Amino acid sequence: MDLRKRRWILWILLALVFLLVNVYRLSSAVLADRLMAGFDVSGAQLGTLHASFFYVYALLQLPAGVLVDRIGPRRTVTAGCLLLSLGAIGFAASTGFYTGFLTRALIGVGGSVVFVSIMRFCVSWYRADEYATMSGLTVAIVGLGGILAATPLAVATDAIGWRPVIFGLGLSGLCLSAGVYLFVRDDPPEPLYEDENEKSVPSTAKRQITYRKRVARVLAHPRTWLVGTILFCTTGTVTTLLGLWGVPFVVQTYDVSVTTASQYTLLGSVGLLVGPPAIGWLSDRLGRRTELLVAGSGAYILAFLVLASPGRQPLALVAVAYFSIGLLTGAFTLGYPVIKEQFSVQTSGLSTATVNCAGFTGAAAFPTLMGAALDAYWTGETVGGTRVYTDVGYQIAFAIAAVAALVALLCSVILHRTSDGGNPEPTRSSPAGSESE
Numbered sequence: 562m563d564l565r566k567r568r569w570i571l572w573i574l575l576a577l578v579f580l581l582v583n584v585y586r587l588s589s590a591v592l593a594d595r596l597m598a599g600f601d602v603s604g605a606q607l608g609t610l611h612a613s614f615f616y617v618y619a620l621l622q623l624p625a626g627v628l629v630d631r632i633g634p635r636r637t638v639t640a641g642c643l644l645l646s647l648g649a650i651g652f653a654a655s656t657g658f659y660t661g662f663l664t665r666a667l668i669g670v671g672g673s674v675v676f677v678s679i680m681r682f683c684v685s686w687y688r689a690d691e692y693a694t695m696s697g698l699t700v701a702i703v704g705l706g707g708i709l710a711a712t713p714l715a716v717a718t719d720a721i722g723w724r725p726v727i728f729g730l731g732l733s734g735l736c737l738s739a740g741v742y743l744f745v746r747d748d749p750p751e752p753l754y755e756d757e758n759e760k761s762v763p764s765t766a767k768r769q770i771t772y773r774k775r776v777a778r779v780l781a782h783p784r785t786w787l788v789g790t791i792l793f794c795t796t797g798t799v800t801t802l803l804g805l806w807g808v809p810f811v812v813q814t815y816d817v818s819v820t821t822a823s824q825y826t827l828l829g830s831v832g833l834l835v836g837p838p839a840i841g842w843l844s845d846r847l848g849r850r851t852e853l854l855v856a857g858s859g860a861y862i863l864a865f866l867v868l869a870s871p872g873r874q875p876l877a878l879v880a881v882a883y884f885s886i887g888l889l890t891g892a893f894t895l896g897y898p899v900i901k902e903q904f905s906v907q908t909s910g911l912s913t914a915t916v917n918c919a920g921f922t923g924a925a926a927f928p929t930l931m932g933a934a935l936d937a938y939w940t941g942e943t944v945g946g947t948r949v950y951t952d953v954g955y956q957i958a959f960a961i962a963a964v965a966a967l968v969a970l971l972c973s974v975i976l977h978r979t980s981d982g983g984n985p986e987p988t989r990s991s992p993a994g995s996e997s998e
């Protein structure tokens with residue numbers, strides 16, 4: 562089969578595994594009532610159960626990066642998918658908090674390796690000026706997962722119950738794991754491109770300096786910290802809006818039902834589905850990265866300022882803000898190509914994983930930070946066990962997100978000004994065995 566067609570089939574296979582990861586990680590909202598009843602847990606315990614995935618995910622990013630650099634994406638995703646599917650089957654069979662916690666954590670362990678492995682696969686199978694598009698397409702799977710984990714998951718669990726649904730997803734994961742092992746290859750069997758600089762780079766390329774030194778260079782490089790801070794601020798705020806406070810804000814401020822409010826977060830997921838591939842594609846076509854990062858950060862601040870401004874904005878404007886916040890995630894996704902282009906191919910798993918770890922640390926930190934602001938302005942009332950917050954509380958919570966977006970803008974400006982454009986270099990992925998750090 563033509564290698565250019567084959568790489569798409571392989572990417573889709575890997576993307577299906579990443580889709581499973583995202584359905585699991587975003588499923589708690591829809592399954593909340595059933596999980597509380599099924600595991601006999603309180604709201605706080607359910608929160609811990611949900612968060613266990615993110616803590617494990619963030620903690621394991623660095624080991625995941627090292628693993629994929631060492632053994633390649635095929636074996637890493639096969640093992641990851643196997644573990645997360647066994648975790649899902651165990652979760653479906655759990656009846657108590659501890660088994661629920663452990664099996665959900667196992668889903669996090671297996672899931673933690675998938676995104677960095679796909680990014681490493683793309684380094685070998687795609688040109689550098691296709692990499693931003695591929696990063697965007699891969700991040701779009703997060704948006705697709707958000708959409709599937711909403712109404713379709715709710716309909717499926719209503720029809721057959723949550724345990725059979727999760728069990729079925731676990732079984733399909735086992736099949737996918739076998740598919741990845743049988744069909745995916747870490748590198749194309751022959752170079753995909755004629756130009757020496759454009760050919761894909763074997764993941765088994767000869768190492769000239771020790772991996773330990775490469776790790777030290779990645780961790781010490783200012784760009785790692787700049788991109789890491791951008792992802793900390795933006796992944797943190799977008800996941801907190803779409804995954805946590807976005808629905809209560811609309812319900813409590815505009816007095817609409819949860820179903821109506823969830824359509825606004827759904828719009829955010831649609832933005833996340835469309836924005837990263839579109840902005841990634843634009844970046845590859847224009848040969849520009851950091852300019853788009855700067856512009857995207859500026860617009861991201863504005864979107865949060867709409868939500869943070871005093872008075873109640875029209876719901877249509879709130880809808881535009883939610884959609885834009887998802888869409889603009891595409892600009893921050895350019896952090897992955899920026900960091901990949903900074904380091905050699907042999908360290909690309911680790912460099913991607915390091916900045917992704919920062920993103921998910923943000924996803925763990927911002928819910929608490931914004932929640933603390935909301936608690937400080939709590940009305941004192943609870944409805945159906947849920948605290949009712951004031952408009953001022955929400956404005957301050959969103960102002961925190963706007964300040965985080967400002968920090969992302971400052972880092973983007975520094976990235977832009979400290980690079981020769983910060984854009985894809987004329988050479989594609991750094992040639993095998995060379996060091997660009």
Ligand SMILES: N[C@@H](Cc1c[nH]cn1)C(=O)NCC(=O)O
Binds near residue numbers: 677700792799
């Ligand atoms: N940088 C994030 C973007 C994101 C995730 N959720 C909301 N935004 C990302 O997609 N990382 C990849 C991953 O590991 O899931």
